[in-house]
Amino acid sequence: MTTAPSAELGRGPRLSLVVQREIARVLSPLSFAGIWFALRIVLGYRVDDLASARRRHREIRIRSNAPLLVCANHLTMIDSFLISWAMGSPFWFFLHFSALPWNVPERSNFAAATWQKLLIYALKCVPIERGGSRTEAAAVLARVAHLLRNGESVLIFPEAGRSRSGRVEVESAATGVGRVIRSVEGCRVLCVYLRGDHQESFSRIPARGERFHVAMSELEPKTDQHGLRGSRDLVRQVVRRLAEMEAEHFDGRQ
């Protein structure tokens, strides 16, 4: 059985994703409340101009029915929670559950213990092992492509890990993301740049009471190149856009 992103998923993996999605939906009032409480109350986080960010996401989402892959810069281990929070309110995501992005967390960080496995299962996650078997990575990318083709939103960090320099690194662009874009017809990319005021470099979690700035930009990457070069070209377009957004972020703060 092939597991390439361009291939259709087998019945088993398709069914398991449907079941996971429905379990996540049923549990979502609980998980949304828990995450909101942790981010907002326990950690005291704020997102600058949150309403505008959510409006921007809604505008991009309703502009087209084409698949929407969310690609973001990556500095902390809870970026995916912060980005989802910035993209929509818990109530809106409950009503538009497909818009709540699936995530592809690193297995050793988020799926080591049983409770972690259960938690990320209920949070629409498909874990991946960084630097692990390429066959397994391809199977995960095939799931991602399938989800996108079926109207689900997926969040991926195209740098394939938290930036060690604290800045967007174009050279770290993961070609697998380009493969997904290439294999999903008409795939749009929502580039999201998120950074806290005190986030100088990468870390496990942002400082308590942190204030975040978020920017969103829609991109439809295209390439004339084939094979791996095409995939690399596509993902580099995405990461370059993130780098431009980062430059705008710092220019705006001077």
Add this chain to the structure above:
Amino acid sequence: MSSTDVFERVVKILTPYVKNQAALDTVARETHILDDLKVNSARLVDVVLEFEDAFDIEIADDDVDKVETVGDAIDLIESKTA
């Protein structure tokens, strides 16, 4: 081109990406590119693109998933140049 020639060229291409230089001394067909040579998985794509240039072949995305060892790379290259 003989398998030995392909092996030597593959190792030469891999060398700049290898973090575990000691493993290069005992490199063989069975040597795992990521686990033994400690090539960064993100850089494996650059390695494969260098294979394309060096051997004048085109390697599909899906074929890259089959490359785990030096021998896998040699087999893939030989299948494309045959």
